[in-house]
Amino acid sequence: xxxxxxxxxxxxxxxxxxxxxxxxxxxxxxxxxxxxxxxxxxxxxxxxxxxxxxxxxxxxxxxxxxxxxxxxxxxxxxxxxxxxxxxxxxxxxxxxxxxxxxxxxxxxxxxxxxxxxxxxxxxxxxxxxxxxxxxxxxxxxxxxxxxxxxxxxxxxxxxxxxxxxxxxxxxxxxxxxxxxxxxxxxxxxxxxxxxxxxxxxxxxxxxxxxxxxxxxxxxxx
Amino acid sequence: xxxxxxxxxxxxxxxxxxxxxxxxxxxxxxxxxxxxxxxxxxxxxxxxxxxxxxxxxxxxxxxxxxxxxxxxxxxxxxxxxxxxxxxxxxxxxxxxxxxxxxxxxxxxxxxxxxxxxxxxxxxxxxxxxxxxxxxxxxxxxxxxxxxxxxxxxxxxxxxxxxxxxxxxxxxxxxxxxxxxxxxxxxxxxxxxxxxxxxxxxxxxxxxxxxxxxxxxxxxxxxxxxxxxxxxxxxxxxxxxxxxxxxxxxxxxxxxxxxxxxxxxxxxxxxxxxxxxxxxxxxxxxxxxxxxxxxxxxxxxxxxxxxxxxxxxxxxxxxxxxxxxxxxxxxxxxxxxxxxxxxxxxxxxxxxxxxxxxxxxxxxxxxxxxxxxxxxxxxxxxxxxxxxxxxxxxxxxxxxxxxxxxxxxxxxxxxxxxxx
Numbered sequence: 001x002x003x004x005x006x007x008x009x010x011x012x013x014x015x016x017x018x019x020x021x022x023x024x025x026x027x028x029x030x031x032x033x034x035x036x037x038x039x040x041x042x043x044x045x046x047x048x049x050x051x052x053x054x055x056x057x058x059x060x061x062x063x064x065x066x067x068x069x070x071x072x073x074x075x076x077x078x079x080x081x082x083x084x085x086x087x088x089x090x091x092x093x094x095x096x097x098x099x100x101x102x103x104x105x106x107x108x109x110x111x112x113x114x115x116x117x118x119x120x121x122x123x124x125x126x127x128x129x130x131x132x133x134x135x136x137x138x139x140x141x142x143x144x145x146x147x148x149x150x151x152x153x154x155x156x157x158x159x160x161x162x163x164x165x166x167x168x169x170x171x172x173x174x175x176x177x178x179x180x181x182x183x184x185x186x187x188x189x190x191x192x193x194x195x196x197x198x199x200x201x202x203x204x205x206x207x208x209x210x211x212x213x214x215x216x217x218x219x220x221x
Numbered sequence: 222x223x224x225x226x227x228x229x230x231x232x233x234x235x236x237x238x239x240x241x242x243x244x245x246x247x248x249x250x251x252x253x254x255x256x257x258x259x260x261x262x263x264x265x266x267x268x269x270x271x272x273x274x275x276x277x278x279x280x281x282x283x284x285x286x287x288x289x290x291x292x293x294x295x296x297x298x299x300x301x302x303x304x305x306x307x308x309x310x311x312x313x314x315x316x317x318x319x320x321x322x323x324x325x326x327x328x329x330x331x332x333x334x335x336x337x338x339x340x341x342x343x344x345x346x347x348x349x350x351x352x353x354x355x356x357x358x359x360x361x362x363x364x365x366x367x368x369x370x371x372x373x374x375x376x377x378x379x380x381x382x383x384x385x386x387x388x389x390x391x392x393x394x395x396x397x398x399x400x401x402x403x404x405x406x407x408x409x410x411x412x413x414x415x416x417x418x419x420x421x422x423x424x425x426x427x428x429x430x431x432x433x434x435x436x437x438x439x440x441x442x443x444x445x446x447x448x449x450x451x452x453x454x455x456x457x458x459x460x461x462x463x464x465x466x467x468x469x470x471x472x473x474x475x476x477x478x479x480x481x482x483x484x485x486x487x488x489x490x491x492x493x494x495x496x497x498x499x500x501x502x503x504x505x506x507x508x509x510x511x512x513x514x515x516x517x518x519x520x521x522x523x524x525x526x527x528x529x530x531x532x533x534x535x536x537x538x539x540x541x542x543x544x545x546x547x548x549x550x551x552x553x554x555x556x557x558x559x560x561x562x563x564x565x566x567x568x569x570x571x572x573x574x575x576x577x578x579x580x581x582x583x584x585x586x587x588x589x590x591x592x593x594x595x596x597x598x599x600x601x602x603x604x605x606x607x608x609x610x611x612x613x614x615x616x617x618x619x620x621x622x623x624x625x626x627x628x629x630x631x632x633x634x635x636x637x638x639x640x
Contacts, residue, residue, distance in 0.1 A: 007481070034571050034572075035305055035306065035571055035572075035573045036305075037572075037573065037574060039572070063459040063460075064459050064462055064464075065462055066462065066464075066576075066583065066585065066602060067574075067585060067587065067600065067602040069587065069600040071589065071598050072598075075597075076591050076597060077570075077591045077592070079593070096587070096600075098574055098585070098587065098602070102459065102473065102475050105480050105481070107574070109572070109574065128460060128462065129460045129461055129462075130460065130461050130462025130607045130610065132610055133606060133607065133609075133610035134606075134607075154262075155261060155262060156261065156262035156265045156639060156640070157262060157265065158262070165267060165270060166269065166270055172270060172271075172274055198274075199275075200275065200276055200279075200563065200564065200565070200594070200595075202593050202594065202595050203564060203567070203593060203594055204567065204591065204592045204593045205567040205592070205594075206592070207567055207569065207592075210308075210568070210569030
């Protein structure tokens with residue numbers, strides 16, 4: 001139990017440090033603390049600058065980039081995806097980092113929403129070299145462009161793949177299927193024949209047990 | 222004068238020492254590597270996309286199939302993320318069972334790593350030894366979950382079943398392959414419960430580690446192939462996002478089991494080994510010591526589990542299925558069962574990141590919930606991914622034969638890297 005309370009204290013210190021330091025350098029930010037985790041959100045324009053501070057400033061010392069991924073918020077809060085409404089020009093793609101400070105033993109979630117069409121944000125590769133493949137993956141899965149990335153190629157999908165598979169408007173079974181054609185003696189691609197189906201429908205329920213916990217200020221345990 | 226050109230060499234994707242399906246494009250200057258470009262994704266199954274289309278509980282089975290040599294540790298990461306989101310904690314007995322099986326998994330993983338790593342570098346015997354011991358541990362998996370590998374044993378709120386009182390035995394009948402005496406010998410340790418069987422294994426295992434070490438640690442050939450190969454400085458290890466033995470091999474004492482403790486790790490005693498030089502040999506020594514420490518943790522868990530009975534699953538019927546006999550009597554229980562298995566549960570909106578110290582490093586699951594019965598987004602942070610990303614940096618300037626050493630020391634498994 002002592003370990004947990006001291007984690008809370010460390011997060012308190014982190015929040016104080018962010019408030020002090022970002023105020024000083026004039027970076028607009030949004031802080032959210034829930035489930036015992038801290039999320040820092042900045043504008044896409046400040047992405048690189050804020051990351052540099054988090055990496056290099058003594059008050060933060062986030063030596064490791066643990067994870068970086070894209071998120072598509074197009075269908076957030078919608079029950080089924082058949083009637084997906086993408087048209088709204090708003091904030092759709094986000095890039096989320098999970099940072100870890102080994103010396104301070106604290107984690108931070110660091111997020112920005114990309115500028116739309118095409119979604120673009122500065123690369124963090126020069127700050128944390130671990131970002132290289134993570135950004136390639138986010139580009140592969142969501143089509144997010146990282147400005148200044150040395151080698152932005154697809155990474156997980158097939159050679160010659162078209163589309164961005166983790167976007168919410170990409171069907172689960174994809175667009176093409178592949179088989180070996182004995183007559184042509186090579187592999188051929190054809191449109192998928194699988195009928196899309198939903199086994200368990202997606203439902204949203206308001207659970208009054210969580211009524212207090214969903215608030216942004218709440219503390220998880 | 223003849224023109225001198227660099228070779229481009231294709232390594233894999235079907236190469237026995239590529240540990241799965243890795244395609245490496247190597248630019249060579251004679252036998253020296255100038256640049257390595259790993260092509261991954263040949264095992265990409267879209268686990269994250271699949272998880273978005275299923276209720277939370279139905280994705281636990283996918284976790285086993287990520288890192289298919291450390292199955293339960295991946296489950297643990299996912300289950301912890303759901304528990305954090307729901308705000309529940311498993312009962313203490315379940316925490317000890319999880320700790321014990323995490324360590325069984327760590328031994329399983331490190332034995333697989335040791336066997337294949339040694340085989341790649343030329344030590345054939347290790348492979349046979351390691352697989353002999355893995356067999357016993359897989360029997361533990363089977364006794365507790367019914368399957369030898371893909372267990373789906375951890376559930377949000379605890380574990381599926383309590384430990385069995387009886388260990389399955391071989392049929393006592395001579396066959397074409399085994400005599401009756403041989404079968405009796407194999408059944409010797411199986412007359413008691415699972416804990417008896419595991420304890421018997423733990424007693425033997427320390428001696429087995431000695432055996433492995435006699436074969437390798439001071440072996441001249443082994444040292445020639447590993448000392449000074451693939452050196453990573455502490456600064457670079459952090460820059461490249463290393464975790465687990467890869468980070469500890471470079472001399473940084475970082476272990477989530479100690480630093481950000483979970484399950485029952487704060488109630489058991491163990492030490493964290495660290496390397497000094499950050500080369501392949503140090504990472505080997507770190508993992509060997511981890512085998513000993515895991516064995517030590519398992520022994521403590523066995524002792525505790527023998528003393529303390531109790532529930533292994535929380536009583537919340539919204540998350541845990543009701544008992545079978547309750548369902549026959551109680552209407553409520555039947556409704557809960559139906560609801561849980563058809564629709565699942567809806568956690569509150571929000572986002573969590575939960576990480577465990579998997580044998581290969583930090584395995585993390587990032588979940589975003591919008592209040593639905595399926596995750597809105599799930600990101601799996603596989604430890605092998607950033608390790609393999611460092612391939613280019615680590616093999617530069619080394620010889621072609623060191624590529625297999627490097628793949629071995631990273632302990633890569635493509636199930637988790639390609640997801």
